[in-house]
Amino acid sequence: MFCMLVTKNMNKLYFIFILLLAAHQSMIHAAPMSFKGSTTSMTQASKNYFSIESSYASSIKESFGVKTVRAKGNGYDTTSGEIFYLRKLMRKNTINSQANLWLFAGAGFIGIKKNNIKEHHVYLSPILQFDYETKRMYGMVSHQVLRAGHENFDATKIEGGFSFYAAGYTEIQPWFILKTKNINSLNNKIKYTPTLRLINKSIFMDVGVSTDGDASFHFMYTF
Numbered sequence: 001m002f003c004m005l006v007t008k009n010m011n012k013l014y015f016i017f018i019l020l021l022a023a024h025q026s027m028i029h030a031a032p033m034s035f036k037g038s039t040t041s042m043t044q045a046s047k048n049y050f051s052i053e054s055s056y057a058s059s060i061k062e063s064f065g066v067k068t069v070r071a072k073g074n075g076y077d078t079t080s081g082e083i084f085y086l087r088k089l090m091r092k093n094t095i096n097s098q099a100n101l102w103l104f105a106g107a108g109f110i111g112i113k114k115n116n117i118k119e120h121h122v123y124l125s126p127i128l129q130f131d132y133e134t135k136r137m138y139g140m141v142s143h144q145v146l147r148a149g150h151e152n153f154d155a156t157k158i159e160g161g162f163s164f165y166a167a168g169y170t171e172i173q174p175w176f177i178l179k180t181k182n183i184n185s186l187n188n189k190i191k192y193t194p195t196l197r198l199i200n201k202s203i204f205m206d207v208g209v210s211t212d213g214d215a216s217f218h219f220m221y222t223f
Contacts (some may be wrong), residue, residue, distance in 0.1 A: 042220035073186030082108025
């Protein structure tokens with residue numbers, strides 16, 4: 001059953017990836033992530049979570065995009081669609097490290113199904129994220145506020161890890177990342193996911209399996 005679920009998710013991801021490449025094929029070129037005029041598309045998938053989004057960087061400090069998410073847990077089945085704005089509030093560079101503070105602001109519609117009762121709400125959802133990275137170490141913490149009707153779907157993420165070795169821009173750099181995540185109402189406990197991360201030029205990919213045996217996949221490409 002577990003293998004069938006992973007295969008189903010992977011097939012869905014391959015199809016989405018092909019569509020994204022086709023949609024942006026005239027813009028494809030090797031370039032670093034998050035640069036002015038770039039388009040970034042990404043997808044995430046696991047047993048109870050699936051999202052796909054695309055955004056355009058209008059400057060080196062801000063982006064605009066669209067996103068859709070389906071998340072399940074504790075008898076809830078939620079589907080949402082939003083437009084969002086991303087702003088880099090702060091960046092601190094040193095010779096060997098970089099620190100960033102980001103603000104995400106999303107607005108959209110969410111459908112909530114629980115106990116055969118369906119509700120639909122409009123929501124506003126801010127996210128504050130801080131990350132720190134060197135060539136060999138990485139850390140991130142973020143918190144999202146998402147309230148819909150009487151429901152609380154606030155989400156907290158903490159990630160940290162290390163690179164197996166330093167690599168140049170044109171080389172594949174592997175990382176080990178431990179991800180922790182909790183979504184209010186949907187999760188009974190914090191989810192821990194050991195993850196292998198691969199970064200090469202404008203490609204970013206995570207593959208992991210949580211301590212509960214839930215496989216997850218995250219792919220991002222910047223055009």
